[in-house]
Amino acid sequence: MSATMTTELPRGSVTDELGFPSDPDNLYLQTVNTMLEAAEAINLKHRTRIILAQPKNEIMVHFPVLMDDGHHKLFKGYRIQHNNALGPYKGGFRYHEDVHLDDVKSLAFLMTMKCALVRIPFGGGKGGVKVNPRELSPGELQRVTRRYCSAIMDQIGPDVDIPAPDVGTNAQIMAWFADTYMMSSKHQHHDALRVVTGKPVEFGGSAGREKATGQGVADVLAEMLPGIGIPLEGMKVSLLGFGNVNGWGGRILQDMGAKIIAVGDHTGFLRNDNGIDCHKLFDHNMKTGGIKGYAEADVISEEDFYRTKVDVFIPGALEQMIKAKQADWLDCKVMAEAANAPCDPSGDRRCQERGIEVIPAILANAGGVTVSYFEWVQNKNAVTWSAEQVDRELNRHMVVAAQRTLNTRARLNCSLRTAAFATALEHIGSVYKVRGIFP
Ligand code: NAD
Secondary structure (H helix, E strand, C coil): CCHHHHHCCCCCHHHHHCCCCCCCCCHHHHHHHHHHHHHHHCCCCHHHHHHHHCCCEEEEEEEEEECCCCCEEEEEEEEEEEECCCCCEECCEEEECCCCHHHHHHHHHHHHHHHHHHCCCCCEEEEEEECCHHHCCHHHHHHHHHHHHHHHHHHCECCCEECCECCCCCHHHHHHHHHHHHHCHHHCCHHHHHHCCCCCHHHCCCCCCCCHHHHHHHHHHHHHHHHHCCCCCCCEEEEECCCHHHHHHHHHHHHCCCEEEEEEECCEEEECCCCCCHHHHHHHHHHHCCCCCCCCCEEECHHHHHHCEEEEEEECCCCCCECHHHHHHCEEEEEECCCCCCECHHHHHHHHHCCCEEECHHHHCCHHHHHHHHHHHHHHHCCCCCHHHHHHHHHHHHHHHHHHHHHHHHHHCCCHHHHHHHHHHHHHHHHHHHHCCCC
């Protein structure tokens, strides 16, 4: 079949061709369908569609770890390497009891799109271990991390696949991971510390990495909201999740003049129409592990949280939390996806039907991987950037990515999500065009 004929295949044929299940609630299928919709809009070659519809490598490992009580427990880990046409696979790994293969595949896919959209020379990857890190002692956490690293060590590397923190993992875990990698006889040189990003600053980490994703969300909003008719000064915001991403994002937006009037996390929901001071809430969260018990706001129900009238709603908790019910409750003009895939397919459809402007995750939360890239560049060149340089470069990347997305939307007359995917796909498609498909 000629290339011209293959690009004319109707939508859906790729999922049929690859034998995907037709489960409408499957996160991976949701991601593939989003890609296919954007691929259709730009007439992307069939070969690029099928390459991207499945990851290059799906690595699954099982490893035993000695627990504090003397018994050994077997853990399951994943590393998905989705695509490396633009550069080494890049993406975090998470520790969570609900880690599943299809979710990790979906997150790896989103990383491919994200890196292509912000034009950093990386592909997409993602990993995870099925474990609740809160149930582990520090010693157990360290042993799980070292065994997970050694289980996937031969498939990753500073120029092959570079993990980073995600939900349930942090800078300390990245330090143990890098140390384990560097202890192996093949990698006993200092440059090997580029194998992960998100490291502590004293061990090769970058200034500004911790706040990077929240800062990126704020940079994108500052660039896009005036065009949507929402001034930053005084705009009302609600935050779902108050961890790394929204804890930083909330404080940064507040400092830029926004009023955060509702916040929710795994411990409950709060509201104060005069504004919740995110700096004070952050301190409370650090001390207690959640927003529950914060005195300067009223406790509200989940439904009242979603029904709170705001200009911008920022989901920054876990995936798939906003289903049709929550989407029906929402009373916002804009949703900025700080979390990856925060809506399930039904929630996504309802947001579209209700005319909510959704700034997609591959744009809104790309600040984290962008500063991870800066960390990798600094390590490779043995230099240290100032916090100001990191902020400046991050802002430049986020603003250009936002403008690219807006330009594509104007050209294709589509949603911001389709526009962001189409922008990323055009870049990947152009790289495949010049590289060709081996052999
Ligand atoms: P985190 O673990 O620091 O915070 C997660 C937050 O979600 C916490 O406030 C937690 O209370 C809340 N939460 C968990 N379960 C909840 C529930 N049932 N109801 C309400 N809230 C709940 O994680 P993070 O690093 O802030 O990541 C959040 C999201 O952003 C994830 O989807 C992650 O993949 C994505 N993301 C993170 C980064 C990063 O740099 N950290 C980068 C890009 C994307």
